[in-house]
Amino acid sequence: MSERNTSIDxxxxxxxxxxxxxxxxxxxHNHGELFRIIFSFHMPLFFFLSGAVLHQDTAFRDFLVFKADALLKPFFVVLSAWGLARIVLSGVDAHTYVLGMLYATGNTIEWVPLWYLPHLFLAMLLAWSVLHLANRVHAGLLLPVVCISILLAAGIVVTRICSQLDVQQFASLHLWLGNRQHDFPGLPWSLDLIGISTAFILLGYVMHDYVMRFRFQSWVFIVALLLFAALHFFFDETIDLNMRQYGTWWIATAQAMLGIYLLLSVSTCLQYAGKLGMLLAYLGNSSLFIMIFHSWIExxxxxxxxxxxxxxxLNASLALLAGLLIPLLLLSLVKKHKFLYILLLPKAHTPRLRAET
Known part of the structure; x- marks a missing residue:
């Protein structure tokens, strides 16, 4: 799985x-219909694409070190630097801040989108383990396919249980972790979501060949678009993993898979769009860095x-551009500064591992 596919970027x-x-x-500001449409598939998309370029034949130690370097290192570096500034300049309680950072869910860290990094790390390790086991017992893709169903079902059940917990029972935990949402913060590193995220990672892996050879088919695209629109019109479920929300299982899952298909279809067409395609591919290659810094900036x-x-x-539109472009400027500066490069960007351990990112 060493191919580099522009449409994936x-x-x-x-x-x-x-x-x-x-x-x-x-x-x-109002979590309206656009929110429900975007959130119905955009996070499953990233888990799916992570699986599509996953290398299960990589040695576990190499895989572990590379993923920790790529995902955990920027998480702890950025939040540690931000925490130091907050503690010194704003008097934030250091003990609470550190505990919240180590707990690492969206409720316990100040830069909420960064919850994704340690969670993706855990999900990738679980996906690697499932695929390695399948290889050891010569199960081919059968075991991953079975695990997709089991993990997704278990993940949805656990997510619903967590969303229905009595928040009053966790008042001391809120204070201990600096929980600003005042609902159940989830398990450490969002472990309660790992069934859902790993299922989409494994789905991406199973569909690797299809994704790499993906071809736009107008009639399938139209059918998928109509189904996606119909599901939102009649049921309008959505997914917000950070808030432990996963709609009616078959509707939310269907919307997520249809959304992934539609976006892959558009991406396949845009790879022939010249400079626009190149710009989008560059954004894709820089997506992790944008993920880290965009929210605070915009x-x-x-x-x-x-x-x-x-x-x-108008202000929000300009802020949107800033949230995309300023992280790219920061990335270019980091690449030119050796110390910052070491702190924030992954090392290229092997060519094959480098192809994953």
Whole structure:
């Protein structure tokens, strides 16, 4: 699985645009229909694409070290630096901040989108373990396919249990971790979501060959689009993993898979779109860095613009651009600075592992 597929990079680029847009004031201020549409598939998309480029034949130690370097290192470096500034300048309680960072869910860290990094690390390790076991027992793709159903079902059940817990029982935990949402923060590193995320990772792995040879088919695209629209019109379920929300299982899952298919179809067409395709591919290659920094940047820019302009939608649109472009500028600076490169970007351990990112 060492191929580099431009359409996957473009899909990641479109996906990260949806992530940034999903955290923008336009979407977040009322959680309306656009929110429900975007959130119904944009996070499953990233798990799916991670699985599509997963290498199960990599030695576990190499896989573990590379994933820790790529995902855990920037998580702890960024939040540690931010925490130091908050503790020194704003008087934030150091003990609570550190415990919240180590617990590492969206409720216990100040840069909420970063919950994704340690959770993806755990999910990738579980997916690797399932695939390694399948290889050891010569089960081929049968075991991963069975595990997709089991993990997804278990993940949905656990997510619903967590969403229905009495928040009053966790009052001391809220104080201990600095939980700002005041509902159940989930298990450490969002372990309660691992069934859902790993199922989509394994689905991406199982469909690797199909994804790599993906071809746009107009009639299938139209049918998928109509089904996606119909499900949202009649049922309108959505998925918000950070908030432990997963709609009616078959509807939410169907919407997620249809959304993934539609975005892959668009990505396949855009790889022939010249400079636009190149730009989206570059965004896709930089998606992890954008994931880390976008939210804080776009909300700070929005707040700054709001001081000078009362046009919220214009301010939010400019903030959206800032949330995409400023992280790219920061990335270019980090690449030129050896110390920052070591702190924030993964090392290239092997060519095969490097092809995953």
């Amino acid at each position: 473009i899909a990641k680029g479109l996906g990260i645009i949806l992530v940034v847009f999903g955290h923008n004031w336009i979407i977040a 909300w700070k820019v929005f707040a700054l613009l709001a001081r000078w302009s009362s046009y919220d939608y």
